Structure formats: C-alpha cells, structure tokens
Amino acid sequence: MIVLGFESSCDETGVALVSDTDGLLSHTLYSQVAMHQEYGGVVPELASRDHVRRILPLTNQALADAGLTLANVDAVAYTAGPGLAGALLVGASVAQSIAWAKGLPAIPIHHLEGHLLSPLLADPRPEFPFVALLVSGGHTQLMRVDGVGRYTLLGETLDDAAGEAFDKTAKLLGLGYPGGPALSKLAEQGDASRFDLPRPKLHSPDLDFSFSGLKTAVMVRAKGLGLVKVGEDDQMDPQTRADLAAATEAAIVDVLVGKATLALKQTGLKNLVIAGGVGANRLLRERLAVQLRRFGGRAYFPPLALCTDNGAMIAFAAAMRVKAGLAELNTERRAFTVHPRWDLEDVCQAD
Numbered sequence: 001m002i003v004l005g006f007e008s009s010c011d012e013t014g015v016a017l018v019s020d021t022d023g024l025l026s027h028t029l030y031s032q033v034a035m036h037q038e039y040g041g042v043v044p045e046l047a048s049r050d051h052v053r054r055i056l057p058l059t060n061q062a063l064a065d066a067g068l069t070l071a072n073v074d075a076v077a078y079t080a081g082p083g084l085a086g087a088l089l090v091g092a093s094v095a096q097s098i099a100w101a102k103g104l105p106a107i108p109i110h111h112l113e114g115h116l117l118s119p120l121l122a123d124p125r126p127e128f129p130f131v132a133l134l135v136s137g138g139h140t141q142l143m144r145v146d147g148v149g150r151y152t153l154l155g156e157t158l159d160d161a162a163g164e165a166f167d168k169t170a171k172l173l174g175l176g177y178p179g180g181p182a183l184s185k186l187a188e189q190g191d192a193s194r195f196d197l198p199r200p201k202l203h204s205p206d207l208d209f210s211f212s213g214l215k216t217a218v219m220v221r222a223k224g225l226g227l228v229k230v231g232e233d234d235q236m237d238p239q240t241r242a243d244l245a246a247a248t249e250a251a252i253v254d255v256l257v258g259k260a261t262l263a264l265k266q267t268g269l270k271n272l273v274i275a276g277g278v279g280a281n282r283l284l285r286e287r288l289a290v291q292l293r294r295f296g297g298r299a300y301f302p303p304l305a306l307c308t309d310n311g312a313m314i315a316f317a318a319a320m321r322v323k324a325g326l327a328e329l330n331t332e333r334r335a336f337t338v339h340p341r342w343d344l345e346d347v348c349q350a351d
Contacts, residue, residue: 001019001020001021001074001075001319001322002017002018002019002020002025002068002072002073002074002075003017003018003019003020003073003074003075003076003077003107003315003316003318003319003322004016004017004059004062004070004073004075004076004077004095004098004315005017005018005076005077005078005109005311005312005313005314005315005316005318006055006059006076006077006078006079006091006092006094006095006311006314007078007079007091007111007114007309007310007311007313007314008051008055008078008079008083008087008088008090008091009079009081009082009083009084009087009088009091009111009309010042010047010083010084010087010137010309011031011032011033011036011042011047011087012029012030012031012032012308012309012310013029013030013032013050013051013054013055013058013091014027014028014029014030014058014309014310014311014312014314015027015028015029015055015058015059015061015062015311016028016062016310016311016312016314016315017062017063017066017068017073017315018312018315018316018318018319019319020319020322020323023121024121024312024316025065025066025068026061026062026063026065026066027062027305027306027310027311027312028058028059028061028062028065028311029058029305029308029310029311030050030054030058031308032046032047032050033177033178035050036177037176037177039177040171040176040177041177042084044084044085044086044087045086047084047086047087048084048086048087048089048090051087051090051091052090055090055091055094056094059094059098062311070098070102071102073102073104074104075099075104075105075106075107075318075322075327075329076095076096076098076099076104076105076106076107077095077106077107077108077109077314077315077317077318078091078092078094078095078096078106078107078108078109078314079091079092079108079109079110079111079114079314080092080108080109080110080336080337080338080339080342081110081111081338081339081340081341081342082110082111082112082339082340082341082342083111083338083340084340085338085340088338088339088340089338092108092336092338096334096336099331099334100334103331104331105327105328105329105330105331106334106336107318107321107322107327107328107329108336109314109317109318109321110317110342110344110346110347111136111309111314111342112134112136112139112141112344113151113317113344113347114313114314114316114317115134115136115275115276115313116132116134116143116145116151116273116275116317116344117148117275117313117316117317117320118275118302118306118307118310118312118313118316119273119274119275119300119301119302120316120320121302121303121306121312121313121316122300122301122302122303124300125300126271126273126298126300127271128145128146128147129144129145129146129147129269130145130269130271130272130273130300131143131144131145131154131260131263131264131267131269131271131272131273132144132145132272132273132274132275133256133259133260133263133272133273133274133275133279134275134276135161135162135163135256135274135275135276135277135278135279136163136275136276136277136278137161137163137164137276137277138161138163138164139156139157139161139163139276140156140157140161140162140163140209140211140256141153141154141155141156141157141344142154142155142156142207142259142260142263143344144263144267144269145273147324147349148320148321148323148324148326148349149321149324149326149347149348149349150348150349151344151345151348153344153345154207154263154266154267155206155207155208155209155259155263156208156209157208157209157210157211158208158209158210159210159211159212160210160211160212160215161209161211162209162211162252162255162256162278163180163276163277163278164211164215165211165212165214165215165248165252166179166180166183166184166248166249166252166278167179167180168215169183169215169218169245169248170182170183170245172215172218172219172222173186173222173241173244173245174241175245180277180278180281181280183245183248183249184245184249184281184282184283186241186242186245186246187242187245187246187248187249187250187283188246189239189242189246190239190241190242190243190244190245190246190247191242191243191246192243192246192247192249192250193247194243194244194246194247195221195243195244195247196247197214197217197218197221197247197248197250197251198213198214198217198251199214199251199254199255199258200212200213200214200255201255201259202254202255202258202259203258205262207259207262207263207266209255209256209259211252211255214248214251214252218244218248221244222244225237225240225244249281249283250283253281253283253284253287256278256284256288257284257287257288257291260272260274260288261291261292261295264292264295264297265295269297270295270296270297270298271297271298271299271300272288272292272297272298272299272300273299273300273301274288274299274300274301275302275307276307277307277308277309279301279302279307280304280307280308285299285301324349326349
C-alpha cells in the first residue's frame, strides 16, 4: 500500500510517499522560516497563503522523486489537527480533492500521532511497548505507547512547553525567530555553569513538567545583568548572553532527561522514543543516550530531517493505522473538517 501524505499545520509544507512494505519512498519539505523572521513569529494568514503556493509543486516533486504517479497511490493522508485552522484547511482540501478525483480513501491524521510514530521510520526501530517523550511546539508530554492507537498519557506540561521555553528565552536574548535552534547554537559558545537556574519539578514524584518558572528566572537574571535590547542599540555582552543561553538549555535538558528516566522506572520499560522538533537538540540527544545506557535502556530518535513537521510522518501514521485496522477507508463520504485543538486521546483505540 502506498500513501501520499500532506502536512500543513503551521509553517512547513510537507509532502511524502510511504509504502507499508518499503518504507519512505520520497519526502519534500518547504520551510517558511525566512518569510516569518521579519515578524518575529508565525503569521497565520501568510502561512496559509504560502501553503497554497507550495503544496502542488511539492506534490509533483515527491511523485517524481519516487518515480510514481497518482495512479500508483492507494490512499491519501493529511494532518487534520491540531494546528492553525487556515493552514490545516489547505492540506486537507488538497488531500480530499486528490482522493475524490482518483476514487481513493482520505485519512485524517493527528499531528502528534505523526510525531509519536516517526521514530519507527528510523533504523533500528523501537518495538512496542515504549515510553515516548513528545516535545513538539507547544507540547511536552510523556506517553506510554503499547501499539498504534494505544497511547496512555503519563505526564505533560502544566504551563509552558519545552519548545516555548526555548523560543521565549531566545526572544528575550534578542536572537530572533526561530528561537530554539538559535539559542542552541549560541549555547555551544557558552559556559552553562556560570548561572544556577531552577529545574522546575525535576525532583517531584509525578511526571508533569513546568517551564514558566525557568523562563521567569532567566528574565530576572537577564535584567539584573543589564542584558537589555533597546531598539537597534544592543547592549548585551556577547559572552554573558552565550553563558545564559547555555545555562537555559542545560536546565531544560536536565528536566527532560530526569522526567523521561523517571517514566521508564515507573513503567518498567527500557526503551524511550523522542519525537518532535526539540528532539533535534544535540545536547538532549547526547544526554539521553548516555543516561539510558546507564539505565540499561536505549533512546530512539527520528532521523534529523524528520524531527520537524513533515509529510513523511503523516503518511507513515496513516499506513500504520490502516495496518492496525484503525483507519476508515471510505471512498464515498467526502465531508471533512479540521481540528485546531485536538486531544491525542481522541484518536486512541478503545479498549
């Protein structure tokens, strides 16, 4: 079975083709980062319009790269949520239109389920069951994954997510958009031990997260050091800024590693899957790999190219749901909707 997948939930347009037997056949992606940098963040209307411009050329490229045509496609999948409503509608409309024209089933996919299953595209791939650390955008969650559609929430953020802590700290330090990668790059030049920042809930017995206090602590420390940016007059000391960036990254990573390890101990499982954009963070990957070896477990990451939003994870999640008998392969009913807010539990298999 070959699935054509579309991802358009935010500021990346992704199209991919996945085979249930041969894996990823092709993967095309366009990032809108350069367009949104001028505004310091994603502008929803601009994001939607750019998806309209990019999605069909990317589809043609994905088909050409795989050496296929739409006649070879057996199903079409798309991100139905969560995300920006207008952006989601672009991908959903194109997917449903192709499915209708070709008489194919159209499969709506939860964005976070795509991230959750994306490490299974890597080699080696984890076996069920495992614990998943999902760190994507505004989401930081620990899940027990017993199979496709069998997800149990173990803990989640009570306020800011890890990605938001990265982005808000980066903005505070004048690093621009996207903040997370910029902060991590600057942190490589810094001394994390110079500043003692809090690790919220690191030693609590539950598996929840909280990063708003860390963000506030960084802000207070920055103001106390005179790290302010007024207009074009940048008064920030470069080394101090790098040190504060490194200390912030270290604090976030400490919490993520600590809670992930605790989740493994509480569930008795040995394998951890890390999914989502923050999963590309170099320090997080290194620390988790070392920690899990000590623990007798193993950390699994999606390929770096598939950490950000992409069509491959959507097509793959759809193929997995079809294989598990969880996808409705209806070629008659064409009404559809998108879900800007959508709990992952809503797509779980009933016990």
